Amino acid sequence: MDRFTAVERALRNAPPHDLLAAAREALGRHYSATAIELLMADYGMNTLHPLGAPPYTSETVSAHTGAPGRAFGSQQPYIPDAVGSEVATLHLPVTVRGDRMGVLILCLPAEECSDEVVAELREISEILGHEIVVAERDTDVYLQARRAERLTLAAEMQWQLLPGRALSRPEFDLGAQLEPAYAIHGDNFDWSTSADHLTLTVTNGMGEGIEAALLTNLSVNALRNARRAGLDLQDQAYMADQALYGQHGGRFHVSVLLLRFHLATGEVEIVDAGSPRMWRLREGTAEPVELEAQLPLGMFEDTVYAVQPFKVLPGDRLLFVSDGVYDVSSPVGERYGDKALARALTSTRLLPPSQVPRAILGELAGYRGRPQSDDDAMILCLDWHGRPGPGPGPGSEADGEADTAGPAQGSASSRPRAAAGKVSLSRNRRVHTTTRAVPVPGRNPRNACCPQVAPAWKSTGPRGPSSRNQVTVWVRSPRRPRRSTGVRTVSSAAAVTGSGAPAGRRCNSSRRSRETGSPRTAPAAGKPPMSSGGTGVTPSRP
Numbered sequence: 001m002d003r004f005t006a007v008e009r010a011l012r013n014a015p016p017h018d019l020l021a022a023a024r025e026a027l028g029r030h031y032s033a034t035a036i037e038l039l040m041a042d043y044g045m046n047t048l049h050p051l052g053a054p055p056y057t058s059e060t061v062s063a064h065t066g067a068p069g070r071a072f073g074s075q076q077p078y079i080p081d082a083v084g085s086e087v088a089t090l091h092l093p094v095t096v097r098g099d100r101m102g103v104l105i106l107c108l109p110a111e112e113c114s115d116e117v118v119a120e121l122r123e124i125s126e127i128l129g130h131e132i133v134v135a136e137r138d139t140d141v142y143l144q145a146r147r148a149e150r151l152t153l154a155a156e157m158q159w160q161l162l163p164g165r166a167l168s169r170p171e172f173d174l175g176a177q178l179e180p181a182y183a184i185h186g187d188n189f190d191w192s193t194s195a196d197h198l199t200l201t202v203t204n205g206m207g208e209g210i211e212a213a214l215l216t217n218l219s220v221n222a223l224r225n226a227r228r229a230g231l232d233l234q235d236q237a238y239m240a241d242q243a244l245y246g247q248h249g250g251r252f253h254v255s256v257l258l259l260r261f262h263l264a265t266g267e268v269e270i271v272d273a274g275s276p277r278m279w280r281l282r283e284g285t286a287e288p289v290e291l292e293a294q295l296p297l298g299m300f301e302d303t304v305y306a307v308q309p310f311k312v313l314p315g316d317r318l319l320f321v322s323d324g325v326y327d328v329s330s331p332v333g334e335r336y337g338d339k340a341l342a343r344a345l346t347s348t349r350l351l352p353p354s355q356v357p358r359a360i361l362g363e364l365a366g367y368r369g370r371p372q373s374d375d376d377a378m379i380l381c382l383d384w385h386g387r388p389g390p391g392p393g394p395g396s397e398a399d400g401e402a403d404t405a406g407p408a409q410g411s412a413s414s415r416p417r418a419a420a421g422k423v424s425l426s427r428n429r430r431v432h433t434t435t436r437a438v439p440v441p442g443r444n445p446r447n448a449c450c451p452q453v454a455p456a457w458k459s460t461g462p463r464g465p466s467s468r469n470q471v472t473v474w475v476r477s478p479r480r481p482r483r484s485t486g487v488r489t490v491s492s493a494a495a496v497t498g499s500g501a502p503a504g505r506r507c508n509s510s511r512r513s514r515e516t517g518s519p520r521t522a523p524a525a526g527k528p529p530m531s532s533g534g535t536g537v538t539p540s541r542p
Contacts, residue, residue, distance in 0.1 A: 003030035004120050008127055016135035020051055023104075023128060031121070033106040034087075038094070038128075039068055040102040040145040043159065044181040045358050048072065048103060051145045060148065067091050068103045073355065075100065077118050088113040092125040094132070098168030098175070100354060101129050152183045154213035159184075161220050163191055166354040171263045171387055172198065175354030176380035179324075179361045186212030186254075187322050187378035190220055192227060198261040199227060202276040202380060204322045206252050219244055219254040219297055233260050237271045237297065237305040244298025253296040257320065261312070264387050268310040273297055276378075277326075279345055281317040286342040289318075314386035319345055319356070324377030331369040340367070356381040 001009075007026040014022030020038050027033040039048035039061060047060040048068055061068050071078040071091035078091045090113070092104040104125045108117070132142050151159070158178065166175040174191070178184045186205020191198065201223055205216035222240035231239065237258055244254060255274020262268070272291035280289050289310075295303045312318065321341070328336040344363050348356045357379035364377065 004124070006030055007124055011124075011127055011131050014131070016138040017141045019128065019131055019135060023124075027106060027121075027124070031108065031117070032112065033108055035089075036104070036106045038102060038104055040142060041072065041100060042146050042148040042181075043151070044148065044179075045100075045165070045177065047148055049145050049148070051102075051142070053145070055144045055147060068105065072100060072103050075352075077122055079113070079118075082110075086110050090118065090121060092122055094125050094129040096126070096129040096133055096164075098166040098173060098354060099164040100166060101132060104128060147182075149182050152209075154209050155182055155184045157210075157213040157217060158186075158188055161188055161190070161217060167191060167193070169193065169198075169263075170385065172261070172382060172384050173353045174200075174380065174382040175352070175357055176378070177357035177361060179364075179377045179379075184376045185209060186216045187324065187376045188216050188220055189320075189378060189380050190224070192224075196263055198259075198263060199233075200259040200261070200380075200382070202257040202320045202322070202378065204255040204275050204324075204378070206254060211252075215244075215248075215252050215254060218247060219256065223256070223258070232307075233258055233269050233271055234305045234307050237273055238303070241273075241295075241297040241299075241303050241305070242301075245301050248298060250299055250301070253299040255296045255323075257291075259310075261384075266312045266314075266384065266386055268312060269307045270310050271305050271307055273305060275323045277321055279319040279321070279341065281319070281345050281349060282313070282315070284346070284349070286345040288338060312384040312386075314384060316384045317345075317349065317353075318382040318384070320378075320380040320382075322376075322378040324375040325360075325364065325379065327375055328364050328368050328377070330367055336364065336367055353381040353383045 007023075007030055010022050010026035011019060020036075023038075024036045027036055038051040040051055041048055041063055042060075046063055048063050049060055063069050063072050067078055067080050067089070068091055071093050075093045075095060077093070079088055080091075082088065086109065087107050088110045089105065089107050092106075093100065094102045094104050106121070136142055162178075165177060167173070176189045178187055178189075185208045186203070188203040188205065190201040190203070193199075201220070203216055203219060205212045205219070207215060219240050222243040223236050226236040226239040237256070240254075240256070244252070253274075255276060256271075257274065257276040257278065258271040260269040270291060271294065273294050274296040278289045278291065280287055292306070292308050294305055297303075325341065326336060330336075341360075344360045348359045351359055360379055361377065
């Protein structure tokens with residue numbers, strides 16, 4: 001058995017709470033290493049804490065300066081120059097799939113510190129990181145070492161929900177951070193990967209303290225339950241929406257941005273159900289991506305969610321931020337706006353995704369003039385590399401057609417077309433449109449629509465077409481005029497805002513002017529204006 005395998009076996013067989021002692025004994029025996037220490041990164045990613053010291057009492061080391069900070073930031077082994085010294089001090093990053101956990105420090109005889117030995121010790125430090133992740137199920141030793149101060153109960157609940165703070169794969173790299181790290185409320189992020197997909201969720205909870213943490217906990221676990229049941233993205237949103245509404249009856253809601261990336265093609269499915277916002281950095285240009293805002297989860301019963309297509313290209317950087325970033329104000333009351341965020345995204349373009357959130361949050365602290373924020377903030381950064389192989393280039397026609405969710409400054413033709421019927425609660429003056437179809441008695445509810453109107457829901461899923469009061473999304477065909485169908489259309493906007501007549505009671509001339517943009521013309525003399533006759537049915541064109 002070689003010495004590398006012997007150290008690996010010793011770490012795997014060590015008790016969960018005693019990994020550092022096992023590493024000291026095995027590295028000392030097989031590599032003649034001495035003065036072995038393990039520094040754990042705190043929740044704020046600002047300081048490194050020695051493992052084994054009493055909580056909140058040990059002397060900390062900066063995670064950004066000095067030899068340990070250099071190894072932690074670069075994620076590469078670092079050996080300070082020691083001219084004439086017989087001992088070399090190695091600083092090795094402890095990382096698990098891109099998630100930075102700390103730094104392993106050890107001393108070796110200078111004559112044994114070869115490149116091959118350093119490479120072996122680098123792999124051993126990664127093995128130690130994996131063993132720490134497994135051991136955290138059974139012991140609190142490593143969690144306690146990461147705490148510069150005591151967590152609030154809400155923050156304790158939120159940190160236990162997180163999958164990690166970074167993830168690396170050949171197709172992408174991502175990193176995320178919550179602030180304030182020791183007193184967060186409702187912001188959260190979650191991800192899950194498979195051989196072909198990355199599912200990403202960004203959550204902005206409502207309220208503060210325990211109430212916000214419980215609400216976010218329910219929404220995250222409802223989304224995970226639906227995802228693990230094999231449901232598609234819009235059904236995941238639907239199931240989580242029903243879980244929240246069933247528990248709180250619409251009194252509380254959660255804003256969520258759901259994304260599903262196809263790793264082979266870069267195609268993305270998006271459901272924007274609230275306030276988390278997305279930015280894109282492409283070829284040095286930072287711009288916000290405008291999405292079709294839909295209702296937050298849990299606000300209304302039987303809300304229908306639609307998927308919006310998007311496209312990412314190799315080299316793209318995506319940034320997701322919660323409203324705690326936009327709500328930051330300077331000491332004189334100026335808010336942190338789009339220009340400041342675009343400048344921050346551009347200035348951090350050379351940093352890896354795992355360090356971008358910390359850098360932008362540091363700039364936010366300087367902008368508001370004090371270290372603590374009034375609201376929690378979440379930032380997630382994703383670098384897309386794509387899978388190697390032939391594919392459409394940035395200027396190809398396929399990319400132009402797939403990238404339907406464009407930047408906010410793009411033309412209206414590049415934006416996705418909304419479904420018919422006016423709605424509700426939109427950000428950036430955009431509307432998400434849903435209608436409630438009430439089938440006429442005696443007709444099959446699946447067929448009670450004109451041939452030119454196609455339902456967006458599937459015939460299977462948690463809200464199949466068997467319900468007599470089915471809520472669905474109707475998409476109007478642009479090629480042929482609508483005909484009278486006997487379906488009474490009741491606008492969701494009337495139900496939400498309490499307005500008068502439903503939006504469906506409109507004559508053809510109004511609808512034509514709304515679709516084509518032409519001015520509404522008055523009826524000819526002697527002819528009464530067209531009317532639905534109070535039936536709630538839009539008349540057909542003669």
